[in-house]
Amino acid sequence: MGIIERIDTPKTKAKAKTTAKKTASKKPAVDLPLNQILKMDCVEAMKSLPDESVDMVFADPPYNLQLGGDLYRPEGGQVDAVDDAWDQFDSFAVYDAFTKAWLKEARRILKPNGSLWVIGSYHNIFRVGASLQDLGYWILNDIIWRKANPMPNFKGTRFTNAHETLIWASKSEKAKYTFNYRAMKNLNDELQMRSDWVMPICGGQERLKRNGVKAHPTQKPEALLYRVMLATTNKGDVVLDPFFGTGTTGAVAKRLGRHWIGCEKEDNYCEVAEERIEAALPLDESELKTMQSPKAKPRVAFGTLVETGYLKPGTELCSKNRKFKAKVRADGSLLWNGHEGSIHKIGATVQDAPSCNGWTYWYYDDGKELRQVDNLRQTYLLATEP
Amino acid sequence: MGIIERIDTPKTKAKAKTTAKKTASKKPAVDLPLNQILKMDCVEAMKSLPDESVDMVFADPPYNLQLGGDLYRPEGGQVDAVDDAWDQFDSFAVYDAFTKAWLKEARRILKPNGSLWVIGSYHNIFRVGASLQDLGYWILNDIIWRKANPMPNFKGTRFTNAHETLIWASKSEKAKYTFNYRAMKNLNDELQMRSDWVMPICGGQERLKRNGVKAHPTQKPEALLYRVMLATTNKGDVVLDPFFGTGTTGAVAKRLGRHWIGCEKEDNYCEVAEERIEAALPLDESELKTMQSPKAKPRVAFGTLVETGYLKPGTELCSKNRKFKAKVRADGSLLWNGHEGSIHKIGATVQDAPSCNGWTYWYYDDGKELRQVDNLRQTYLLATEP
DNA sequence: CATATCTTTGAATCACCAT
DNA sequence: GATGGTGATTCAAAGATAT
Numbered sequence A, B: 001m002g003i004i005e006r007i008d009t010p011k012t013k014a015k016a017k018t019t020a021k022k023t024a025s026k027k028p029a030v031d032l033p034l035n036q037i038l039k040m041d042c043v044e045a046m047k048s049l050p051d052e053s054v055d056m057v058f059a060d061p062p063y064n065l066q067l068g069g070d071l072y073r074p075e076g077g078q079v080d081a082v083d084d085a086w087d088q089f090d091s092f093a094v095y096d097a098f099t100k101a102w103l104k105e106a107r108r109i110l111k112p113n114g115s116l117w118v119i120g121s122y123h124n125i126f127r128v129g130a131s132l133q134d135l136g137y138w139i140l141n142d143i144i145w146r147k148a149n150p151m152p153n154f155k156g157t158r159f160t161n162a163h164e165t166l167i168w169a170s171k172s173e174k175a176k177y178t179f180n181y182r183a184m185k186n187l188n189d190e191l192q193m194r195s196d197w198v199m200p201i202c203g204g205q206e207r208l209k210r211n212g213v214k215a216h217p218t219q220k221p222e223a224l225l226y227r228v229m230l231a232t233t234n235k236g237d238v239v240l241d242p243f244f245g246t247g248t249t250g251a252v253a254k255r256l257g258r259h260w261i262g263c264e265k266e267d268n269y270c271e272v273a274e275e276r277i278e279a280a281l282p283l284d285e286s287e288l289k290t291m292q293s294p295k296a297k298p299r300v301a302f303g304t305l306v307e308t309g310y311l312k313p314g315t316e317l318c319s320k321n322r323k324f325k326a327k328v329r330a331d332g333s334l335l336w337n338g339h340e341g342s343i344h345k346i347g348a349t350v351q352d353a354p355s356c357n358g359w360t361y362w363y364y365d366d367g368k369e370l371r372q373v374d375n376l377r378q379t380y381l382l383a384t385e386p
Numbered sequence C: 001c002a003t004a005t006c007t008t009t010g011a012a013t014c015a016c017c018a019t
Numbered sequence D: 001g002a003t004g005g006t007g008a009t010t011c012a013a014a015g016a017t018a019t
Helices: A042-048 A092-109 A125-134 A179-187 A222-232 A249-256 A265-277 A285-291 A302-307 A343-351 A373-384 B042-047 B082-111 B125-134 B180-186 B222-232 B249-257 B267-279 B303-306 B343-351 B373-384
Strands: A005-007 A030-032 A035-039 A054-059 A110-120 A138-147 A163-170 A196-199 A238-241 A260-264 A316-318 A327-329 A335-338 A339-342 A362-366 A369-373 B006-009 B030-034 B036-038 B055-061 B110-120 B140-146 B163-170 B196-199 B238-241 B259-265 B316-319 B325-328 B333-335 B338-341 B363-365 B368-370
Touching: A005 A327, A035 A265, A042 A092, A042 A260, A054 A092, A054 A222, A092 A110, A092 A125, A110 A222, A125 A138, A125 A163, A125 B082, A125 B125, A138 B140, A163 A222, A179 A222, A196 B180, A222 A249, A238 A249, A238 A343, A249 A260, A249 A265, A302 A373, A302 B180, A302 B222, A339 A343, A339 A369, A362 A373, A369 A373, B030 B267, B036 B267, B042 B082, B042 B259, B055 B082, B055 B222, B082 B110, B110 B222, B125 B140, B125 B163, B163 B222, B180 B222, B196 B222, B222 B249, B238 B249, B249 B259, B249 B267, B303 B373, B333 B343, B338 B343, B363 B373, B368 B373
Parallel strands: A035 A260, A054 A110, A054 A238, A138 A196, A238 A260, B036 B259, B055 B110, B055 B238, B140 B196, B238 B259
Antiparallel strands: A110 A163, A138 A163, A316 A327, A316 A362, A327 A335, A335 A339, A362 A369, B110 B163, B140 B163, B316 B325, B316 B363, B325 B333, B333 B338, B363 B368
16 A cells, blocks of 8 residues: 556457447556555545546545534433534535536546445435436446434424435446446345445444544445446456545455555545555355345335325224224324324223233224234235346 | 416415515406417417415426536537537537526526426436426425336346336425425325335326327326325416426316416427316315315414313323323413422423423323323314314 | 343434524 | 423444443
């Protein structure tokens, strides 16, 4: 590390016979600062690199969160907000200019068949997506990272923000991008990998700390980068990350046998990243699979059956012996004798029990006989699961 | 249907006494073409409607990027046929002009506290999202419709496109938008509703056909609209859909006791939609009810419990772990360690917290066990409510 | 040592009314 | 517009502490 290494730019991904048009195939070997952090602004850093020299750019740019005042949890604690200076922009126009500047340089240094990944939230991802389309990138997929354990919405004011969005784009419409279809299908138990990926947020041992506090406010999970790199790069490829932070991209690249280049302005992030990547060990292919593919367990809420028409609002549910009868309402709550609540809660109430499994307690009349509500759930699952 | 109906613009959501600031409350009743399809271009249709007159706009715009043609072609947008990227940019510019045109009219007719929903895919959603931010809309959530049964990627060239994206936005940053938190929590088995919704695509009986072929290429499932409307509108609200298609929005609005207005140019879509909505059955009043948030329930002052004898002056309250003990006084104030104040204030003081909900923080001993003070409030409410 | 309970925490555009 | 009072509000996972 730390030395300019010489690598040959590969001919092209596919057969080099016919696709070698405007590609870098005729260029001589280029000098790239491989496996190093360029400790400066990413636009400046990328400007020091030659045209068409990297295979992939993975970017986790500032989200421009625009947070208001402090936020307190119901139990009184304060939420540790992302209030770093690097996330502050004066306006959308300023943010757009910033975005187009780095996207443009990234596009210049990308090989013709290289591709770009960007991750963001609703605060910034629409601007980033529109900007990259304007610059000529061609979107291949948008990918949803469904967080297994997102932060709740403490005040009950909106839907829980439980995902982030990634955009995968090639340099241009006609590019012959890399997509390792088989590798993805293997990871996903022989089913095609979908555009929604379920993964936990970065925590536990993986979360880097310095003096007991998190080293970076928005560290991304390595599993995410694993899947991205495994899917859309090959061994030996060069991956550049313009917003390197604590070096998740570098650590995963090393483990997967890819070269990496990071851009990062902040010294303390650089120090953490260098130490981390030094400690990272290249992995066997076989070890990868265990880190991935926990498929989302099909969990059906009672309300879903109401929404989808399996059970109409107004339907009367009853206990097995028909002793208790309750009415289904539009939001999936039950109404019994002035009490309202979930099928579980009302089930417990009528029995004066501490708890109750409403799925097996309540029955509905299908015209012929009483049937357990749980049967409907099974029917729904059969109809909707692949 | 088919008649201009007169409705009163509601005062405001909550009590109309004091909150009538800049809302539409001072406006006279307005004439709206309720529960009708306006058979023309949506921009033209919306122009015929008054300012601040609808509660929600739900839009499923086309994402054919070539659409609009000369009609929305921006002034001076020259086409350079030599460069693909420029050609592409030009078509994006046309699409953006089209998008901003309808978004702008939609914003004009939205009430100050109304909200907008748009659904799209990666082809168009980034442009729509950036455009609506530019126009002053304030994004509240992006929602992922995770398709339970998406179409596979037959060629194995990309990830299976298994989701679509919805954006939920208020008219402006400060708007007091409607969000039926409790109803959503009910639908989701007592967990906060997240930003990723799993639902099957529209098929089976629900999929409308004409002469054996599907009546509309992108018919949305009613379950999706059901959740959208239940979450962000109230009964009696007016929902406008600028791209009505075969009328999913109208059918669900009718079922849920909302008014609807559709815009649709194509005659055969209109015919299918009218027939469909005619057949849709509205829910009964009782079925429509959803659980209220505590906010909407009558407030009980702590002192009332003391006055009415539910809690005697001199009673000792304590925190859950019995660590802190405070004494109830005759006026409903608490005394702890020389400090006096409301249950909330003293709760905050003992915890050294910025705020505290005293109802849930303090417990009393009923002789057998510790019970939350909030239980007493519920008891009081049950005893005094009709 | 095993199990149970408590504590901490994560990219968050996070209340509302009266004065 | 600013301030202050009332009171509404959380899910999953990991780690620490208690039984």
